[in-house]
Amino acid sequence: MMKVPFRHMLVYLDGSEGSMNALMYAILLAKSTGASLSALYVVNTKAIGDLVRSRIFIDQERTEFLSDLQKDARRHLRHAERLAASKDLDITTATVEGSPHHAVLDYMKSHDVDLLVLGSINVIRSRRDELTGENDRMLRTSPCPVVVVRGEDDIWAEFEEV
Protein backbone atom coordinates (compact mmCIF):
# COMPACT_ATOMS: atom_id res chain seq x y z
CA MET A 1 0.00 0.00 0.00
CA MET A 2 1.47 3.34 -0.96
CA LYS A 3 1.87 6.07 1.66
CA VAL A 4 -0.52 8.95 1.07
CA PRO A 5 -1.01 12.29 2.84
CA PHE A 6 -4.62 11.57 3.88
CA ARG A 7 -6.27 9.07 6.19
CA HIS A 8 -9.98 9.90 6.14
CA MET A 9 -11.82 10.76 2.94
CA LEU A 10 -15.32 12.18 2.72
CA VAL A 11 -17.48 12.00 -0.39
CA TYR A 12 -20.47 14.33 -0.55
CA LEU A 13 -23.59 12.83 -2.12
CA ASP A 14 -26.42 15.00 -3.40
CA GLY A 15 -28.19 12.48 -5.61
CA SER A 16 -26.70 13.86 -8.81
CA GLU A 17 -24.92 11.76 -11.39
CA GLY A 18 -21.77 13.75 -10.66
CA SER A 19 -21.85 12.76 -6.99
CA MET A 20 -22.32 9.10 -7.94
CA ASN A 21 -19.17 9.31 -10.08
CA ALA A 22 -17.38 10.94 -7.16
CA LEU A 23 -18.50 8.03 -4.99
CA MET A 24 -17.05 5.43 -7.35
CA TYR A 25 -13.81 7.35 -7.63
CA ALA A 26 -13.61 7.70 -3.83
CA ILE A 27 -14.15 3.96 -3.37
CA LEU A 28 -11.34 3.16 -5.80
CA LEU A 29 -9.07 5.72 -4.15
CA ALA A 30 -9.80 4.43 -0.64
CA LYS A 31 -9.29 0.86 -1.75
CA SER A 32 -5.92 1.62 -3.33
CA THR A 33 -4.60 3.84 -0.54
CA GLY A 34 -6.01 2.24 2.60
CA ALA A 35 -7.67 5.49 3.69
CA SER A 36 -11.03 5.24 5.44
CA LEU A 37 -14.08 6.50 3.57
CA SER A 38 -17.26 8.23 4.70
CA ALA A 39 -20.22 9.31 2.58
CA LEU A 40 -22.45 12.17 3.65
CA TYR A 41 -25.87 13.24 2.39
CA VAL A 42 -27.24 16.58 3.59
CA VAL A 43 -30.99 17.06 3.77
CA ASN A 44 -31.19 20.70 2.81
CA THR A 45 -33.50 21.93 5.56
CA LYS A 46 -32.03 25.42 5.20
CA ALA A 47 -33.40 25.76 1.66
CA ILE A 48 -36.75 24.26 2.65
CA GLY A 49 -37.07 26.75 5.52
CA ASP A 50 -36.14 29.65 3.23
CA LEU A 51 -38.69 28.54 0.63
CA VAL A 52 -41.47 28.37 3.25
CA ARG A 53 -40.54 31.80 4.60
CA SER A 54 -40.60 33.32 1.13
CA ARG A 55 -44.01 31.68 0.43
CA ILE A 56 -42.71 29.58 -2.46
CA PHE A 57 -43.50 26.47 -0.41
CA ILE A 58 -46.66 25.88 1.55
CA ASP A 59 -46.52 23.88 4.81
CA GLN A 60 -47.75 20.77 3.03
CA GLU A 61 -44.76 20.96 0.68
CA ARG A 62 -42.35 21.38 3.58
CA THR A 63 -43.50 18.04 4.99
CA GLU A 64 -43.61 16.38 1.58
CA PHE A 65 -40.17 17.53 0.43
CA LEU A 66 -38.57 16.77 3.78
CA SER A 67 -39.86 13.23 3.53
CA ASP A 68 -38.76 12.99 -0.14
CA LEU A 69 -35.25 14.16 0.75
CA GLN A 70 -34.97 11.73 3.66
CA LYS A 71 -36.01 8.89 1.35
CA ASP A 72 -33.52 10.13 -1.25
CA ALA A 73 -30.79 10.15 1.38
CA ARG A 74 -31.53 6.56 2.43
CA ARG A 75 -31.61 5.43 -1.21
CA HIS A 76 -28.28 7.03 -2.10
CA LEU A 77 -26.49 5.95 1.06
CA ARG A 78 -27.71 2.36 0.59
CA HIS A 79 -26.33 2.55 -2.94
CA ALA A 80 -23.01 3.80 -1.54
CA GLU A 81 -22.90 0.87 0.89
CA ARG A 82 -23.63 -1.61 -1.90
CA LEU A 83 -20.96 -0.15 -4.19
CA ALA A 84 -18.37 -0.17 -1.41
CA ALA A 85 -19.28 -3.75 -0.47
CA SER A 86 -18.82 -4.79 -4.08
CA LYS A 87 -15.16 -3.78 -3.70
CA ASP A 88 -14.82 -5.24 -0.17
CA LEU A 89 -14.48 -1.80 1.34
CA ASP A 90 -15.99 -0.54 4.60
CA ILE A 91 -17.76 2.77 4.28
CA THR A 92 -19.34 4.94 6.97
CA THR A 93 -22.55 6.64 5.84
CA ALA A 94 -24.38 9.50 7.49
CA THR A 95 -27.27 11.87 6.90
CA VAL A 96 -27.31 15.32 8.45
CA GLU A 97 -29.66 18.27 8.10
CA GLY A 98 -28.96 21.90 7.39
CA SER A 99 -27.22 23.98 4.76
CA PRO A 100 -25.11 21.59 2.63
CA HIS A 101 -21.81 23.45 2.58
CA HIS A 102 -21.96 24.32 6.29
CA ALA A 103 -23.03 20.79 7.22
CA VAL A 104 -20.20 19.25 5.19
CA LEU A 105 -17.62 21.56 6.77
CA ASP A 106 -18.93 20.78 10.27
CA TYR A 107 -18.77 17.06 9.56
CA MET A 108 -15.22 17.35 8.22
CA LYS A 109 -14.06 19.20 11.32
CA SER A 110 -15.76 16.88 13.80
CA HIS A 111 -14.60 13.69 12.06
CA ASP A 112 -11.03 14.70 11.15
CA VAL A 113 -11.61 14.42 7.43
CA ASP A 114 -8.46 15.28 5.49
CA LEU A 115 -9.63 14.79 1.88
CA LEU A 116 -12.97 15.89 0.41
CA VAL A 117 -14.21 14.25 -2.81
CA LEU A 118 -16.78 16.15 -4.87
CA GLY A 119 -18.68 15.55 -8.07
CA SER A 120 -18.51 18.02 -10.90
CA ILE A 121 -18.15 21.70 -10.20
CA ASN A 122 -20.25 24.01 -12.36
CA VAL A 123 -18.56 25.53 -15.34
CA ILE A 124 -18.36 29.28 -14.70
CA ARG A 125 -21.09 30.73 -16.92
CA SER A 126 -22.16 33.62 -14.76
CA ARG A 127 -20.32 36.06 -12.56
CA ARG A 128 -23.30 36.28 -10.23
CA ASP A 129 -22.47 35.00 -6.77
CA GLU A 130 -26.15 34.26 -6.20
CA LEU A 131 -25.90 31.45 -8.75
CA THR A 132 -22.99 29.67 -7.08
CA GLY A 133 -23.74 26.02 -6.36
CA GLU A 134 -23.20 24.12 -3.11
CA ASN A 135 -20.27 22.12 -4.53
CA ASP A 136 -18.52 25.35 -5.55
CA ARG A 137 -18.92 26.70 -2.01
CA MET A 138 -17.49 23.52 -0.52
CA LEU A 139 -14.54 23.69 -2.88
CA ARG A 140 -13.85 27.29 -1.91
CA THR A 141 -14.19 26.82 1.84
CA SER A 142 -12.83 23.34 2.47
CA PRO A 143 -10.12 23.33 5.16
CA CYS A 144 -8.39 20.37 3.49
CA PRO A 145 -7.47 19.27 -0.06
CA VAL A 146 -10.36 18.57 -2.43
CA VAL A 147 -10.59 16.12 -5.31
CA VAL A 148 -13.05 17.16 -8.03
CA VAL A 149 -14.09 14.14 -10.06
CA ARG A 150 -14.62 14.45 -13.80
CA GLY A 151 -14.71 12.01 -16.71
CA GLU A 152 -17.85 9.99 -16.14
CA ASP A 153 -17.20 7.24 -18.71
CA ASP A 154 -13.63 6.59 -17.57
CA ILE A 155 -14.70 6.20 -13.96
CA TRP A 156 -17.52 3.78 -14.79
CA ALA A 157 -15.19 1.68 -16.89
CA GLU A 158 -12.45 1.68 -14.27
CA PHE A 159 -14.88 0.82 -11.48
CA GLU A 160 -16.18 -2.15 -13.44
CA GLU A 161 -12.67 -3.35 -14.26
CA VAL A 162 -11.11 -3.26 -10.80
Add this chain to the structure above:
Amino acid sequence: MALLDAISKDMIKVPLAAADRDGVISELVSLFADARGLSAERKKEIEDLVASREHLGSTAMENGIAIPHAKVDGLDKAYVIIGISRLPVAFGDPAGNGTRVFFLVLAPSDNPTEHIQILASIAKACSSQLFMRMLLSSKTKDDVYNLFFE
Protein backbone atom coordinates in the same frame (compact mmCIF):
# COMPACT_ATOMS: atom_id res chain seq x y z
CA MET B 1 -27.80 20.52 -11.32
CA ALA B 2 -27.48 24.28 -11.34
CA LEU B 3 -30.19 26.80 -12.19
CA LEU B 4 -28.28 27.80 -15.32
CA ASP B 5 -28.53 24.24 -16.66
CA ALA B 6 -32.31 24.53 -16.51
CA ILE B 7 -32.60 27.80 -18.45
CA SER B 8 -32.72 28.00 -22.23
CA LYS B 9 -33.48 30.89 -24.55
CA ASP B 10 -36.41 29.18 -26.23
CA MET B 11 -38.17 28.98 -22.87
CA ILE B 12 -38.17 32.71 -22.16
CA LYS B 13 -40.99 35.06 -23.21
CA VAL B 14 -41.03 38.85 -23.03
CA PRO B 15 -43.66 40.19 -22.86
CA LEU B 16 -46.28 37.71 -21.77
CA ALA B 17 -49.67 38.17 -23.41
CA ALA B 18 -51.85 36.72 -20.63
CA ALA B 19 -53.44 39.01 -18.07
CA ASP B 20 -54.61 36.60 -15.38
CA ARG B 21 -53.21 33.78 -13.25
CA ASP B 22 -54.50 30.79 -15.20
CA GLY B 23 -53.61 32.51 -18.47
CA VAL B 24 -50.01 33.06 -17.38
CA ILE B 25 -49.66 29.44 -16.28
CA SER B 26 -51.09 28.26 -19.59
CA GLU B 27 -48.80 30.56 -21.59
CA LEU B 28 -45.67 29.41 -19.75
CA VAL B 29 -46.58 25.73 -20.03
CA SER B 30 -47.29 26.25 -23.76
CA LEU B 31 -43.81 27.70 -24.17
CA PHE B 32 -42.35 24.58 -22.57
CA ALA B 33 -44.61 22.24 -24.54
CA ASP B 34 -43.73 23.90 -27.85
CA ALA B 35 -40.00 23.85 -27.13
CA ARG B 36 -40.15 20.18 -26.17
CA GLY B 37 -42.66 19.12 -28.83
CA LEU B 38 -45.16 17.75 -26.31
CA SER B 39 -48.65 16.52 -27.14
CA ALA B 40 -51.74 18.53 -26.20
CA GLU B 41 -52.60 15.90 -23.55
CA ARG B 42 -49.17 16.14 -21.93
CA LYS B 43 -49.36 19.93 -21.97
CA LYS B 44 -52.78 19.84 -20.29
CA GLU B 45 -51.50 17.38 -17.69
CA ILE B 46 -48.60 19.70 -16.74
CA GLU B 47 -50.83 22.77 -16.77
CA ASP B 48 -53.24 21.05 -14.36
CA LEU B 49 -50.37 20.10 -12.03
CA VAL B 50 -49.09 23.68 -11.88
CA ALA B 51 -52.55 25.23 -11.53
CA SER B 52 -53.55 22.78 -8.77
CA ARG B 53 -50.44 23.61 -6.79
CA GLU B 54 -50.95 27.34 -7.28
CA HIS B 55 -54.55 27.10 -6.10
CA LEU B 56 -53.35 25.61 -2.79
CA GLY B 57 -51.37 28.79 -2.10
CA SER B 58 -49.91 31.46 -4.34
CA THR B 59 -46.15 31.43 -4.95
CA ALA B 60 -46.22 35.18 -5.63
CA MET B 61 -43.91 37.20 -3.42
CA GLU B 62 -43.91 40.84 -2.40
CA ASN B 63 -41.11 41.75 -4.79
CA GLY B 64 -43.18 41.19 -7.94
CA ILE B 65 -42.05 37.67 -8.75
CA ALA B 66 -43.85 34.34 -8.63
CA ILE B 67 -42.34 30.88 -8.85
CA PRO B 68 -45.10 28.44 -9.77
CA HIS B 69 -43.72 24.91 -9.76
CA ALA B 70 -44.62 21.26 -10.03
CA LYS B 71 -43.12 17.81 -9.76
CA VAL B 72 -43.63 16.11 -13.09
CA ASP B 73 -43.28 12.39 -13.78
CA GLY B 74 -41.12 11.41 -16.72
CA LEU B 75 -38.99 14.56 -17.08
CA ASP B 76 -35.35 13.99 -18.00
CA LYS B 77 -34.20 17.02 -16.00
CA ALA B 78 -35.51 20.23 -14.46
CA TYR B 79 -36.64 23.14 -16.64
CA VAL B 80 -37.17 26.79 -15.81
CA ILE B 81 -39.52 28.75 -18.05
CA ILE B 82 -39.32 32.51 -17.63
CA GLY B 83 -41.95 35.09 -18.53
CA ILE B 84 -42.13 38.82 -17.94
CA SER B 85 -45.35 40.75 -18.16
CA ARG B 86 -45.46 44.46 -19.05
CA LEU B 87 -48.28 45.02 -16.57
CA PRO B 88 -48.71 43.47 -13.12
CA VAL B 89 -50.89 40.36 -13.09
CA ALA B 90 -53.06 39.45 -10.08
CA PHE B 91 -51.28 36.29 -8.95
CA GLY B 92 -52.07 36.38 -5.25
CA ASP B 93 -49.08 38.30 -3.85
CA PRO B 94 -49.54 39.36 -0.21
CA ALA B 95 -49.52 43.11 -0.88
CA GLY B 96 -51.90 42.87 -3.83
CA ASN B 97 -49.57 44.83 -6.10
CA GLY B 98 -49.50 42.16 -8.77
CA THR B 99 -46.68 40.14 -10.31
CA ARG B 100 -44.60 40.85 -13.41
CA VAL B 101 -41.85 38.22 -13.33
CA PHE B 102 -42.68 34.53 -13.51
CA PHE B 103 -40.37 31.54 -13.18
CA LEU B 104 -42.17 28.29 -13.87
CA VAL B 105 -40.13 25.40 -12.46
CA LEU B 106 -40.86 21.88 -13.68
CA ALA B 107 -38.74 19.24 -11.98
CA PRO B 108 -38.58 15.45 -12.19
CA SER B 109 -40.70 13.93 -9.43
CA ASP B 110 -37.86 11.59 -8.42
CA ASN B 111 -35.30 14.34 -7.82
CA PRO B 112 -36.38 16.50 -4.86
CA THR B 113 -32.85 17.81 -4.32
CA GLU B 114 -32.72 19.35 -7.78
CA HIS B 115 -36.19 20.84 -7.38
CA ILE B 116 -35.26 22.53 -4.11
CA GLN B 117 -31.86 23.74 -5.34
CA ILE B 118 -33.40 25.45 -8.35
CA LEU B 119 -36.19 27.12 -6.38
CA ALA B 120 -33.68 28.32 -3.79
CA SER B 121 -31.33 29.68 -6.49
CA ILE B 122 -34.12 31.67 -8.13
CA ALA B 123 -35.27 33.09 -4.80
CA LYS B 124 -31.69 34.04 -3.96
CA ALA B 125 -31.00 35.69 -7.32
CA CYS B 126 -34.23 37.66 -7.09
CA SER B 127 -33.45 38.89 -3.58
CA SER B 128 -30.96 41.24 -5.22
CA GLN B 129 -32.65 44.58 -5.92
CA LEU B 130 -30.23 45.32 -8.75
CA PHE B 131 -30.94 41.98 -10.40
CA MET B 132 -34.70 42.56 -10.09
CA ARG B 133 -34.44 46.06 -11.59
CA MET B 134 -32.50 44.68 -14.53
CA LEU B 135 -34.93 41.80 -14.96
CA LEU B 136 -37.94 44.11 -14.91
CA SER B 137 -36.36 46.42 -17.46
CA SER B 138 -35.63 43.54 -19.89
CA LYS B 139 -37.25 44.17 -23.26
CA THR B 140 -36.41 40.92 -25.01
CA LYS B 141 -35.70 37.31 -24.18
CA ASP B 142 -32.06 37.95 -25.06
CA ASP B 143 -31.91 40.60 -22.35
CA VAL B 144 -33.23 38.11 -19.80
CA TYR B 145 -30.95 35.33 -20.98
CA ASN B 146 -27.88 37.57 -20.87
CA LEU B 147 -28.70 38.63 -17.33
CA PHE B 148 -28.14 35.08 -16.17
CA PHE B 149 -25.25 34.22 -18.46
CA GLU B 150 -23.21 37.41 -18.40
